Amino acid sequence: MRIIQDDLSSEVTVALIRAHVTDLAGHSPAESCHALDIEALRAPGMMFWSVWEDDTLAGCGALKTLDETHGEIKSMRTADTHLRRGVAAKLLDHIIREARTRGFKRLSLETGTPAVFAPARSLYARFGFETCPPFGSYSEDPYSVFMTKSLEDPGYDIPSKSSCRQAS
Template sequence: MKILQDDLSSEATIALIRAHVMDLAGHSPEESCHALDLDALRAPGVTFWSVWESDTIAGCGALKALDDTHAEIKSMRTAATHLRRGVAAKLLDHIIVEARARGFKRLSLETGPHDIFAPARSLYARFGFETCPPFGSYQEDPYSVFMTRALDGPDYSAPSKSSCRQAS
C-alpha cells in the first residue's frame, strides 16, 4: 500500500469521499454532521491523502490546521474492500508523523458515539487519543465524541493489521 497526497481529482477518490459523506449523514442530523465535502477538503490549510493498493483506492484521510499548534484529523475512511487490512492504522500513523513534522503540538478529531463508530474510537485510543471537550468551533453534541492527543508524548506504533477497523 502507498499513501499519496491527493488533489481529489480522481474518480475513485471522489467516489470514496461522496460515499463517506452520505454514510455519515445517515447517522446524524444535518446540524451534527461534520464531514467535509470535496470543496472543503480542497481548502487552504487542509491536506488530503489517499491510500492505494495497486490502482485501487483503499482509504483516505486529511489533516486540517486549526491554528499554528493544533490540527484536526478529518475524513478518515477505509474503503469497504479494504476493511481490517491495516489501512486506517497506516494512514493514522502517517498523519501523526506529518502533523509532528509540521510543528503541531496537538492533534484532535470528532467522530460519532454510535456502535458503528466504535472501531474508529478504538483505533484512535490505541494511538493515544483520549476523549476531550469540544475543540475549535465544535459545540457539545450528543452525536459527537471528541478526542485529542499531544504530539510531544509517546509514540504509538501502528496496531497489527488484524486489529484495524474502519475509521471515520
C-alpha cells in the first residue's frame, strides 16, 4: 500500500468522500454530523491523503490545522473492499507522523457514539487517543466522542500490525 498527498481530483476519491458523507449522515442527525464535503477538504489548512493498493483506492484521511500547535483528523475512511486489512492503521500512523513533522503538539478528532463507530474509537484508543471535552468549534453532543493525543512523546511507535488490523 502507498499513501499519496491527494488533490481530490480523482473521480474515485471524490466518490469515496461522497459515500463517507452519505453514510455518516445515516447515523447522526444533521446538526451532529461533522463530515466534510469535497470543497471543505480542499480548503487552506487542510492536507488530504489517499491510500492505494496497486491501482485501487483503499482509503483516505485528512489533517486540518486548528492552530500552530493543534491539528484535527478528518475524513478517515476505508473503502469497503479493504476493511480489516490495516488501511486505517497505516494512514493514522502517517497522519500522526505528518502532524509531528508540522510541529503540532496535539492531535484531536471527533467521531460518533453509535455502535457503528466502535471500531474507529478502538483504533484511535490503540494509538493513544483519549476521550476529552469538545475542542475548537465543537460543543457537547450525545452523538459525538472527542478524543485527543499529545504528540510531545518522542517514543511514539505504531501499535503492532495484529492489533491494528482488527479495526481498519
